[in-house]
Amino acid sequence: MEAADTREHYLNADYGVKSWLLTTDHKRIGLLYLISITLMFLLGSMFAVLIRLELLTPGGDLVQADTYNRLFTMHGIVMIFFFLVPSIPAVFGNFLVPIMIGARDLAFPRLNLLSWYVFMVGAAFTLWAVITGGVDTGWTFYTPYSTTASHSQVLWTAIGIFITGFSSILTGLNFIVTIHRMRAPGMTWMRLPLFIWAQYATSLIMVLGTPVLAITVFMLFLERVLGLGIFDPALGGDPILFQHLFWFYSHPAVYIMVLPSMGVVSEVITCFARKQIYGYKFVAISSLAIALLGFLVWGHHMFTSTQSVYTALVFSVLSFAVAIPSAVKVFNWTATLYKGAVTFEAPMLFAMGFIGLFTIGGLTGLFLASLGLDVHVHDTYFVVAHFHYIMVGGALMGYLGAVHFWWPKLFGRMYSEWAARVAAVLVFLGFNLTFFPQFVLGYLGMPRRYHVYPEEFQVLNVMSTLGASILGLGYMIPLVYLTWSLSRGPRAGANPWHAAGLEWTTPSPPPTENFETVPVVTEEPYSYPISEAEAV
Amino acid sequence: MTTESTAHVAHHFDTAEQQQKAATFGMWVFLITEIMMFGGLFTAYIVYRWMYPDAFAEASHHLDTQLGALNTAVLLASSLTMALAVRASQLGEKKQLIRRLLLTIALGSVFLGVKAYEYAHKFEEGLVPGAFFRFDGPHAHHAELFFSLYFGMTGLHAVHMIIGVGILGTLTWMAARNRFSPAYYTPVEIGGLYWHFVDLVWIYLFPLLYLLGRHG
Numbered sequence: 001m002e003a004a005d006t007r008e009h010y011l012n013a014d015y016g017v018k019s020w021l022l023t024t025d026h027k028r029i030g031l032l033y034l035i036s037i038t039l040m041f042l043l044g045s046m047f048a049v050l051i052r053l054e055l056l057t058p059g060g061d062l063v064q065a066d067t068y069n070r071l072f073t074m075h076g077i078v079m080i081f082f083f084l085v086p087s088i089p090a091v092f093g094n095f096l097v098p099i100m101i102g103a104r105d106l107a108f109p110r111l112n113l114l115s116w117y118v119f120m121v122g123a124a125f126t127l128w129a130v131i132t133g134g135v136d137t138g139w140t141f142y143t144p145y146s147t148t149a150s151h152s153q154v155l156w157t158a159i160g161i162f163i164t165g166f167s168s169i170l171t172g173l174n175f176i177v178t179i180h181r182m183r184a185p186g187m188t189w190m191r192l193p194l195f196i197w198a199q200y201a202t203s204l205i206m207v208l209g210t211p212v213l214a215i216t217v218f219m220l221f222l223e224r225v226l227g228l229g230i231f232d233p234a235l236g237g238d239p240i241l242f243q244h245l246f247w248f249y250s251h252p253a254v255y256i257m258v259l260p261s262m263g264v265v266s267e268v269i270t271c272f273a274r275k276q277i278y279g280y281k282f283v284a285i286s287s288l289a290i291a292l293l294g295f296l297v298w299g300h301h302m303f304t305s306t307q308s309v310y311t312a313l314v315f316s317v318l319s320f321a322v323a324i325p326s327a328v329k330v331f332n333w334t335a336t337l338y339k340g341a342v343t344f345e346a347p348m349l350f351a352m353g354f355i356g357l358f359t360i361g362g363l364t365g366l367f368l369a370s371l372g373l374d375v376h377v378h379d380t381y382f383v384v385a386h387f388h389y390i391m392v393g394g395a396l397m398g399y400l401g402a403v404h405f406w407w408p409k410l411f412g413r414m415y416s417e418w419a420a421r422v423a424a425v426l427v428f429l430g431f432n433l434t435f436f437p438q439f440v441l442g443y444l445g446m447p448r449r450y451h452v453y454p455e456e457f458q459v460l461n462v463m464s465t466l467g468a469s470i471l472g473l474g475y476m477i478p479l480v481y482l483t484w485s486l487s488r489g490p491r492a493g494a495n496p497w498h499a500a501g502l503e504w505t506t507p508s509p510p511p512t513e514n515f516e517t518v519p520v521v522t523e524e525p526y527s528y529p530i531s532e533a534e535a536v
Numbered sequence: 537m538t539t540e541s542t543a544h545v546a547h548h549f550d551t552a553e554q555q556q557k558a559a560t561f562g563m564w565v566f567l568i569t570e571i572m573m574f575g576g577l578f579t580a581y582i583v584y585r586w587m588y589p590d591a592f593a594e595a596s597h598h599l600d601t602q603l604g605a606l607n608t609a610v611l612l613a614s615s616l617t618m619a620l621a622v623r624a625s626q627l628g629e630k631k632q633l634i635r636r637l638l639l640t641i642a643l644g645s646v647f648l649g650v651k652a653y654e655y656a657h658k659f660e661e662g663l664v665p666g667a668f669f670r671f672d673g674p675h676a677h678h679a680e681l682f683f684s685l686y687f688g689m690t691g692l693h694a695v696h697m698i699i700g701v702g703i704l705g706t707l708t709w710m711a712a713r714n715r716f717s718p719a720y721y722t723p724v725e726i727g728g729l730y731w732h733f734v735d736l737v738w739i740y741l742f743p744l745l746y747l748l749g750r751h752g
Contacts, residue, residue: 105548107548107558169569173566177558180561181554207568207569208569210569211569211576212573212575214576215575216576228665228681229681229684235677235681236681241580241583
């Protein structure tokens with residue numbers, strides 16, 4: 001024990017603010033992101049609390065329409081661009097991609113640090129917009145409202161999102177080059193952990209999609225500043241073009257958020273089922289298939305926006321096709337569990353929660369991708385419930401799973417398993433109570449983005465707010481026991497879960513260079529069960 | 537001697553070759569992101585050209601094809617000098633490398649000078665979109681769209697040129713301080729990739745904005 005205390009690792013290799021703010025160590029940069037996005041998550045949650053409080057009653061008792069518009073807009077913008085999109089890639093991708101492939105760092109360490117600074121500058125502009133009144137356009141910035149009518153801080157937010165996009169681009173670029181060029185001897189493509197495949201697919205979307213968002217937001221910016229007419233029908237422009245360009249990024253962005261979580265689930269499921277993943281190649285390739293198909297379905301956000309029936313039909317069919325690789329994953333995870341020696345540690349609870357919630361989110365996505373039904377539930381709470389099942393029930397559950405699975409690796413400490421299981425159960429129950437009633441509300445016709453509603457919707461809304469309180473509690477508990485574990489938690493060995501993968505062969509926390517000697521990979525991934533001797 | 541020849545290899549790479557391949561690949565990926573970024577503007581151009589062909593043809597008559605052609609020639613020449621600079625760096629010919637880089641900078645600056653002249657001229661004619669836009673005839677709004685896209689596309693291109701000139705200046709400074717050798721010339725090579733890409737964008741911009749529809 002005492003020997004472990006004095007061992008040099010990435011956390012104690014150097015001290016002082018400068019050693020963190022000027023670090024090029026991918027693990028430290030991952031932690032910088034962890035702190036930044038946790039703060040952004042708390043900010044985004046604050047808006048959610050106010051939204052749910054307002055919706056407790058049918059009338060506008062807490063805020064008026066104008067404030068409410070700003071609340072849901074800022075909730076969406078902060079949560080999507082400053083929490084979910086960076087979440088797993090920027091924290092765990094940064095930390096794990098080099099270690100999992102047996103490299104000493106990402107290909108471009110200084111670029112990696114730059115991406116964090118770019119993120120912070122973008123966040124600063126957006127925070128400035130929040131402080132000076134916020135934005136009321138919805139996170140979608142639809143024109144011409146955002147360019148000609150809105151009196152809120154569209155410009156500052158647009159600059160913030162434009163800048164933050166480059167952080168995403170740089171991270172994606174770094175991962176792609178690293179995965180291609182930095183793999184350890186013997187780490188062939190078909191031996192890559194599935195988390196790496198997921199990061200690779202995510203990076204492709206970041207690199208191909210984000211530049212389009214950047215230029216679109218830039219056009220919006222110029223249009224608002226100079227009074228151009230690119231998206232203004234009064235001047236011959238086409239507001240629908242904005243929607244096309246926006247969703248060309250923003251639909252694939254959903255997969256930026258959920259694919260990394262799928263990678264996490266693949267790692268966690270195999271570990272706690274003590275079994276090799278079922279159908280490795282299919283799970284790996286399905287990540288790429290989701291990334292590719294994700295670029296061909298953006299039109300399903302625009303079924304009610306003057307699209308021709310034939311265009312809509314094609315987008316509908318392609319959207320259905322995304323269900324295939326998604327289902328491949330879910331079925332393979334289930335098959336991995338079959339006859340496995342399954343245990344339910346906290347990361348596993350989050351992973352199981354992911355599978356259930358993602359499946360509901362995915363299936364209701366099919367409802368929305370079908371033309372007739374979408375017209376009925378378009379812009380209702382059905383849509384709100386659907387994407388929260390994917391982005392919170394899916395992406396955020398996966399993120400929490402990752403936090404609990406790799407926490408011992410990050411800090412070399414164990415958290416309270418009992419408290420973590422309570423949190424996982426609370427999050428799962430709270431989440432369902434919050435968002436399942438919203439499916440019903442939407443189906444009954446309650447539109448999204450309104451602060452008042454007819455009285456007959458109150459019961460379901462109260463249920464939702466109650467669920468949100470439980471969900472909030474579920475999110476707060478980990479903040480406590482994880483912080484506590486940093487100083488008081490029992491020390492974790494190199495491989496506390498008896499898991500497969502290179503990251504578990506190096507001490508916790510890892511040394512600055514990740515490995516004492518360059519690892520040579522000689523076996524297939526997920527060669528479970530891991531013997532006690534190997535697990536140390 | 538061995539320490540000198542591997543001094544440029546960063547700690548996390550095993551070999552100089554791995555580092556060189558990573559850097560080059562990184563630049564290619566970056567250029568793909570650039571294509572996607574310009575792609576957004578090109579999409580907007582295609583949509584509006586298809587919606588308003590007459591207005592776009594009429595508006596493009598206000599661009600000076602001779603200056604556009606001159607700039608195309610200048611940029612193509614700069615691509616040649618850049619390619620020659622990369623060759624010089626591979627052969628370790630320091631003086632040639634610096635001379636060719638400076639020549640490329642000069643040609644890039646000529647391009648930007650001509651572009652600035654064109655912009656100033658448009659400003660005087662009232663063809664800059666916004667409050668001071670003046671265009672006679674029924675197509676005024678649609679012509680303004682054309683000029684919005686003209687300034688957006690050539691402006692973004694010009695920003696890339698300015699960054700490119702900055703990169704070339706840095707490369708010249710590095711070359712003067714003997715930072716390159718036949719064993720290590722990756723920055724010149726990937727700087728060249730970037731420069732050729734920016735040239736290539738102009739090869740598309742010139743016909744789309746200056747030439748298309750002029751005979752219609």
